[in-house]
Amino acid sequence: MDCNKIYPRTGDTQTVYLKSVVNRPTIEVGDYTIYNDFANDPLDFEKNNVLYHYPINHDRLIIGKFCSIACGAKFVFNCANHTLKSLSTYTFPLFFEEWDLQKSDVATAWDNKGDIIIGNDVWIGYDAIIMAGVKIGDGAIIGTRAVVTKDVEPYSIVGGVPAKEIRKRFAPEVIEKIKSLQWWNWPEEKIQKSLTAIQSGDIDSLERVV
Template identity: 40%
Template sequence: MFSITRIAKRLFRKMLTLKAVQMADNVDLGRKTVLNVGSEVRGDVKIGNFCAIGRHVTFQGRNHDTNTASVQDILYQDILNVTPADQVESILVGNDVWIGNRVTVLPGTTIGDGAVIGAGAVVSHDVEPFEIVGGVPAEHLGWRFPSHVRNQLMEIRWWEWDERRIHKNKHFFTLDLSDFPEDKSLYDYIN
């Protein structure tokens, strides 16, 4: 049997380690996308279906306006009593994207379907579908799949299927596509 003191200590420890996800402005999260703790999404940001977003990821869709005399919002708000004009550029994240912990995605970038962003990367330019990038700034590291597989996956667009169809095609999702033969079709594995 648990004592009240032990339960209270466990709850208090959990409360100290939980950090909320912060979202502001125009944020659109897709179906079954997971945005982990400590992440921040600001600006005009659209994230597709079935994405796995790591801890402490920042989507910085807005920046201070660097074309005015000051970049400090407090000067405009507290002294001049005006709303500062931020620079806002959209961020678009495709479907089935994996973004590692502590990644920063900068304004005006598009991350393609199926892409993988390595932990700690700073994404300052577009990422192609199924491309693997990492580093500061993020650079091309490789591809998840050969081109014939990437092309077929872009045609199939499984992330738009309903859950019943996904479940019905369980075998398709367990295939190793990294060395899938060029003479075969992924459509042969889909019901």
């Protein structure tokens, strides 16, 4: 097992370990998180999928371990916003030279909603859009072409425009057990030993793993 290589599958250049292809210091990706792209080169994830992520704003994209991100998923950052505090939605501060404004006030052109934070073991579906300031909990599933504008609770399935909760993946007591175990933080050897329990959904066996 080597989460530092680019391609996890022999002969498959459409799927990458994402942490090995991102370079921006404002993007953090956990071990074994994958991105698949059959339309574009997955090596271009930062250019094609992380949008309006300009250094001036210092906002971050943080993605946990063991996430699965489908082709076309987009993360839309604060610089895409136009401030709603103004009487106009026109971004005058961006064109400070034209309007004789202070360059230092450029960031007032948009409303800053904060970082995008994705938990562990999250599945983000095809063409889904995650908006600035959203936090997605561990184990959540984001449906195909969903537009996520609000936080998503752990182990929730959401879909639609704007995305709304469809249901929880498991019973509340099971969710609490998984959150407590945090198997994604275990050593690789322990995860390997636990795969049968993880894949079969046997939470009781997972709790007994030592």
